[in-house]
Amino acid sequence: MYDPNKWKQCKALGSLLGDEEDLDRRLQLASGAFRQHLKLWGSRAIIRLSTRIRMYKSLVLPVILYNIGAMGLTEAMEQKLDVFHRRQLRSVLGVFWPDKISNVMLYKKMQSKPLSVVARERRWNLFRQMCILPPETPARRAMRSYFLAVERLPRPVGRPRNCIVTTLQRDLRGAKVSAAIHLENAEGLSHLIALAHDDMRWRRLFADVVVS
Numbered sequence: 001m002y003d004p005n006k007w008k009q010c011k012a013l014g015s016l017l018g019d020e021e022d023l024d025r026r027l028q029l030a031s032g033a034f035r036q037h038l039k040l041w042g043s044r045a046i047i048r049l050s051t052r053i054r055m056y057k058s059l060v061l062p063v064i065l066y067n068i069g070a071m072g073l074t075e076a077m078e079q080k081l082d083v084f085h086r087r088q089l090r091s092v093l094g095v096f097w098p099d100k101i102s103n104v105m106l107y108k109k110m111q112s113k114p115l116s117v118v119a120r121e122r123r124w125n126l127f128r129q130m131c132i133l134p135p136e137t138p139a140r141r142a143m144r145s146y147f148l149a150v151e152r153l154p155r156p157v158g159r160p161r162n163c164i165v166t167t168l169q170r171d172l173r174g175a176k177v178s179a180a181i182h183l184e185n186a187e188g189l190s191h192l193i194a195l196a197h198d199d200m201r202w203r204r205l206f207a208d209v210v211v212s
Helices: 019-035 038-042 049-059 061-065 075-093 103-109 115-131 138-152 164-173 186-196 199-211
Strands: none
Touching: 019 038, 019 061, 019 075, 038 049, 049 061, 049 075, 061 075, 061 115, 075 103, 075 115, 115 138, 115 164, 115 186, 115 199, 138 186, 186 199
16 A cells, blocks of 8 residues: 655665654664663762763764754654653653752753754754855755745645754744744745855854744
8 A cells, every 4th residue: 555654764864754753763762772871870879970961972862863953843843852851861860750850950960951952053053054055066956946846836735744944944933033034935045045154144143043
């Protein structure tokens, strides 16, 4: 039987083509990596917290964050990512029910921050790198082709399919002082490409988008 979503399970460069499927796989792999070192996380009496944090960031976090900047994350996917991350941070710290700790204090003690913010940082860093490439490189041509198709083809019926572009658009809409900047068409893309070549203006945009 034909499955129109079978392509999402195909793998390329270590990632599944479906963003939601790839995120679920990343979290499964990170769970496995975390369980391999349960004795390390549980040795709180003999291993300092700073060492456990360093080991977590070396052994587990890279598994979660692999290719995260290229994923088209929805708000629900970002929430799943942050909840999963905080659960692991509490285990490394040794805080279990009925003991409680606020998310703010948890991030502070673990010298960390929400992975949704890390993903946003990497997403915009990657996007800038693509924007400053020569116009005829495959990445720039793919970006241009996407927006030409958006402008020429009729809008499909139903909810728009989520992708990295829709995630970037959502980031911009949530920014505080960059409301005039958009990524809805080829004109908006050209504007952002021009900003990417200006270090000062891009830093302001980046800080606005990421912090917001």
